[in-house]
Amino acid sequence: MNPGDRTFGKLLALAATAWVFRAVGPELYGTAALTTQLLAAVVIQAGLLLSPVRLAGWTFLVGFSWDLLTFSALGHHVLVVGLTALLVRTQRGWWLGASAGEQAAGSVLAAVTYFALDRFFHLLEIRSWDWPFALSVNLVVAGLVNGVVSVALGWWLERQSEPSPRRVTRRFR
Numbered sequence: 001m002n003p004g005d006r007t008f009g010k011l012l013a014l015a016a017t018a019w020v021f022r023a024v025g026p027e028l029y030g031t032a033a034l035t036t037q038l039l040a041a042v043v044i045q046a047g048l049l050l051s052p053v054r055l056a057g058w059t060f061l062v063g064f065s066w067d068l069l070t071f072s073a074l075g076h077h078v079l080v081v082g083l084t085a086l087l088v089r090t091q092r093g094w095w096l097g098a099s100a101g102e103q104a105a106g107s108v109l110a111a112v113t114y115f116a117l118d119r120f121f122h123l124l125e126i127r128s129w130d131w132p133f134a135l136s137v138n139l140v141v142a143g144l145v146n147g148v149v150s151v152a153l154g155w156w157l158e159r160q161s162e163p164s165p166r167r168v169t170r171r172f173r
Helices: 003-024 032-049 052-070 076-090 092-097 100-126 137-161
Strands: none
Touching (some): 003 052, 003 137, 032 052, 032 092, 076 092, 076 100, 092 100
């Protein structure tokens, strides 16, 4: 199996996990922004790890699934996921050479971009122009958490992609 196939599958599984957390996650006041936007952390990693062709396929698959599962207009989340992943992909060279703190800051900015695009397309979808929308403390905290989660996901995916040392035993006859 190709390492790219495994990464593609892991990112699909992480997107599904983000959906499950959103669907059955806590309904406490202020967690809506966090649970809805955990997909942003996965999108950031997809933008960094997948080739352009695989990223396009992943974007359509995840975006259309998210649209169907949230009863959104078809294409709404494809645009959000695609534009955020494209933004991250265009900054990939900088991102991979950045320190952990710079990567976390970039992840926070990308997560906030994800939310802003999602909110913008949602307002267009329901034909309610409430722009600019207020950035609440919950949204800022959700952006920070998504940034940190994205960096942690990146480290985890990087460790998973490293070949593990195998023990070679030779039999002497």
